Amino acid sequence: TGTITNNVNNVLVTANSIVIPGSTSGSVTLVSAAVAGSSIVTLPANMGTGTVAVQGVSTNIVTGTAQNSTSGTSIDFPSIPSWVRRITINFYENSTNGSSNRLVQIGTSSGITTSGYLSSGGYGGGATSSTTGFLIWIDSASYALTGQMVLTLLTNNTWISSHTGRVSNGQCAFGGGSSSSLGAALDRIRITTVNGTDVFDGGTINIMYE
Numbered sequence: 001t002g003t004i005t006n007n008v009n010n011v012l013v014t015a016n017s018i019v020i021p022g023s024t025s026g027s028v029t030l031v032s033a034a035v036a037g038s039s040i041v042t043l044p045a046n047m048g049t050g051t052v053a054v055q056g057v058s059t060n061i062v063t064g065t066a067q068n069s070t071s072g073t074s075i076d077f078p079s080i081p082s083w084v085r086r087i088t089i090n091f092y093e094n095s096t097n098g099s100s101n102r103l104v105q106i107g108t109s110s111g112i113t114t115s116g117y118l119s120s121g122g123y124g125g126g127a128t129s130s131t132t133g134f135l136i137w138i139d140s141a142s143y144a145l146t147g148q149m150v151l152t153l154l155t156n157n158t159w160i161s162s163h164t165g166r167v168s169n170g171q172c173a174f175g176g177g178s179s180s181s182l183g184a185a186l187d188r189i190r191i192t193t194v195n196g197t198d199v200f201d202g203g204t205i206n207i208m209y210e
Contacts, residue, residue, distance in 0.1 A: 066206035069094045073199055074192035077207050082185040084209045087151040089189065091205055093168065095144040098198030103133035104149055104191055106159060108184040121163070121176030130194060134161045134178040144168035144203055151189075157182040 012019040017031045067075050080087070089104060101121070105112050120129040121137040128137060138145050147165015154160050161178040191205055 061208050061210045064207040064209070066204050069191075069200040069203045069205050071200060073197060074190050075200065075205055076188060076190050078188045080187050080189065080207075080209060082187065084186070085153045086210050087189065088208045089149045089151070089191070089205065090207070091145045091147055091149075091165065092203055093144040093146055094203035094205055095168075095201055096141060096193060096198040097201050098141055098193065098195070099139045100193035100195040100198045101128065101130075102136040102138055102145065102191065103130065103194050104136070104151075104161070104189065105133040106151070106180060106182065106186050107188045107190065108182055109187055110184065112188065112190050113180065113182060117178055117180045119161075119176070119178035119180075121174060123174040127176075132194070133192070134163075134180070135176060135194070136163055136165070137174045137176065138167055140167075141198075142169070147174075153186075154179070157184060157186065159186065 010021050017029055019027050019029045021027045064077055067077075069075055091102075094102075105114060107113050114132050117131050117133055119131070119133065119135045120127055121135040122128065123137055128135065134149065134151075136145065136147075136149065145165060145167060147163060149161055149163035151159050151161045158179065158181040161180075162176070164173070164175045166173050189207065
């Protein structure tokens with residue numbers, strides 16, 4: 001009973017909790033349930049370097065801050081943690097003032113990667129490809145995009161993508177797949193267009209990662 005403090009690392013142990021300070025600021029608190037009996041939490045065995053991320057009681061999915069896609073030629077989602085293994089990009093009624101296809105680009109702390117992609121996207125009437133980003137086919141200013149793209153870490157810093165969705169006239173469904181290898185850990189995503197000059201003028205975009 002009582003409180004024990006490890007003076008070297010400032011780990012605080014009480015009757016029903018352990019408080020572990022972070023490497024820079026903040027802390028993690030492990031609290032036992034206020035019920036009779038015992039519970040066991042087992043962490044994965046060490047299989048090399050890496051991070052075990054516990055972010056909630058029932059889910060490891062983190063939702064980003066939704067951005068209105070109503071201005072500008074690109075929309076960025078920075079500061080993605082290095083432990084992320086899957087990212088879902090959600091588009092709702094996203095539109096631009098032009099006919100250039102959508103493009104999703106990934107990047108590292110060095111910036112956005114704009115080359116080296118193997119990407120294609122299309123619909124029932126045709127398809128197109130890109131080496132400058134993960135391409136989503138939608139080639140008319142009168143179309144608004146609703147759907148999602150999923151990025152998954154394959155190995156090391158190689159990411160693969162797949163996407164599905166529909167356009168606002170309800171007559172076209174689309175899909176596609178891509179791959180890209182980065183020189184370091186992914187930490188940012190950019191949504192833009194192939195020509196880089198069309199301006200967003202409607203809808204919402206958000207990401208989830210895990």
